[in-house]
Amino acid sequence: MAVLSDGVWRLLQLLADAQWHSGEELGDELGISRAAISKRLKQLEELNLPIESVAGRGYRLLSPLDLLSSEGVSACLSEEPFLKGLQLILHRRIPSTNAELMRLQRQRSIHGLVCVAEQQNAGRGRRGRVWHSPFAQNLYLSVGWHFQGGIAALEGLSLAVGVVLCDALVELGVESAQLKWPNDVLALGKKLGGVLIELAGDMDSECVVVLGVGLNVLMSEAEAIDQPWLALQELGYRGSRNQLLAIVLKHLFRLLDSYERDGFVAYRQRWNQLDAFAGSVVTLTSPSKAYSGIMRGVDGDGAVLIEQDEGLQRYIGGELSLRVSE
Structure with missing residues (x-):
C-alpha cells in the first residue's frame, strides 16, 4: 500500500x-x-x-468524505481539561495502528499516545484475524499506556474497554450495542467493533500496553469479512467520525487512568448487563476441546462463567472462543 x-x-x-x-x-x-x-x-x-x-x-x-483531523477531535474535547494536550498521531495509511505503537515503544515512552489511521492494510483482530479497513469509513485507533503493577494489573482490561466503548456509544445516541466475551462489540447480533490488547516490557513490574480499537462507522461493503457485521450508520448514528473519536478517547482515558486502582471489578456489573449471550446456551472452544453450557456472565477477574452439568465453571481467555450453540 x-x-x-x-x-x-x-x-x-x-x-x-x-x-x-x-x-x-x-x-x-x-x-x-x-x-x-x-x-x-x-x-x-x-x-x-x-x-x-x-x-x-x-x-x-459520489459521496462526501468525513476525514479525521487533530483540530476536529480537539474541538470536540474542549470541555475535557484532562485531555488538553492530547498526543494524537494521525496517519493517512498505515499497516496497523497497534503495530505502529509497538514499534514506537521501543524508542520512547508511549504513555498516553494515540495513533489513528484513515486506513490500515494489516489491521488485525484477536487470534490474527484480518480487520477489514476501508479508507475513511471506520475508526482504527490505538492508545499506549504504562502500568506499574505488571500483567496482574491488567486482568479483565479488554472487557472493561468493551464496557466504556458501549458507554461512549450511548452518549452519542446509540443504545443497542452489546458485548460478546472476550472482546467483541455487537449490535443486533452482528459485529460492530472489537478490541485488541498487546503487551511489552516487564510482565512483573512496569508493563507497556497497546490498546487497539476498531469500530465500523460508515462501511457499506466488505467482502473479506467472514461473519455478520454492521456499521454505526445503520444504527442511526449521524455524527462525525471526529466526534466519535473524541468521545471514545474521553471514555478510554478515564478507564486507563483509574484501572490500576479499580480493576475490572468496577466494570463487572455493567459488562454483565451488556452481555449479548446472557442466559443463552453457548459453546466455548479451544484449539483442542469444546465446552457447552448456559452463559452466566463473567466474574471479577473477567473469566467467563458457564453453567454445565457439573455446576458453574470458570474459564480464562487465551485461545478460547465463544459462540451461541446451534
Missing part, C-alpha cells in the same frame, strides 16, 4: 465535499497543471473511492 503524498491528500481534501470541482479550479488551488491533476486522480483510484468526471463540469466524489 503506497503512502498518500501531501499533494494527493490535499486533492482529496478539496474533493471531500462531493461537489463539482473543475480541473482549472483544482489546478489553481494546488498550483499545478491539469495534467498533474489527472495523475493525482489516478493515484486516488486505489482507495476505491468512486470519482465522477464530466466534461465541462469537472470532478467529484
Whole structure:
C-alpha cells in the first residue's frame, strides 16, 4: 500500500465535499497543471473511492468524505481539561495502528499516545484475524499506556474497554450495542467493533500496553469479512467520525487512568448487563476441546462463567472462543 503524498491528500481534501470541482479550479488551488491533476486522480483510484468526471463540469466524489483531523477531535474535547494536550498521531495509511505503537515503544515512552489511521492494510483482530479497513469509513485507533503493577494489573482490561466503548456509544445516541466475551462489540447480533490488547516490557513490574480499537462507522461493503457485521450508520448514528473519536478517547482515558486502582471489578456489573449471550446456551472452544453450557456472565477477574452439568465453571481467555450453540 503506497503512502498518500501531501499533494494527493490535499486533492482529496478539496474533493471531500462531493461537489463539482473543475480541473482549472483544482489546478489553481494546488498550483499545478491539469495534467498533474489527472495523475493525482489516478493515484486516488486505489482507495476505491468512486470519482465522477464530466466534461465541462469537472470532478467529484459520489459521496462526501468525513476525514479525521487533530483540530476536529480537539474541538470536540474542549470541555475535557484532562485531555488538553492530547498526543494524537494521525496517519493517512498505515499497516496497523497497534503495530505502529509497538514499534514506537521501543524508542520512547508511549504513555498516553494515540495513533489513528484513515486506513490500515494489516489491521488485525484477536487470534490474527484480518480487520477489514476501508479508507475513511471506520475508526482504527490505538492508545499506549504504562502500568506499574505488571500483567496482574491488567486482568479483565479488554472487557472493561468493551464496557466504556458501549458507554461512549450511548452518549452519542446509540443504545443497542452489546458485548460478546472476550472482546467483541455487537449490535443486533452482528459485529460492530472489537478490541485488541498487546503487551511489552516487564510482565512483573512496569508493563507497556497497546490498546487497539476498531469500530465500523460508515462501511457499506466488505467482502473479506467472514461473519455478520454492521456499521454505526445503520444504527442511526449521524455524527462525525471526529466526534466519535473524541468521545471514545474521553471514555478510554478515564478507564486507563483509574484501572490500576479499580480493576475490572468496577466494570463487572455493567459488562454483565451488556452481555449479548446472557442466559443463552453457548459453546466455548479451544484449539483442542469444546465446552457447552448456559452463559452466566463473567466474574471479577473477567473469566467467563458457564453453567454445565457439573455446576458453574470458570474459564480464562487465551485461545478460547465463544459462540451461541446451534
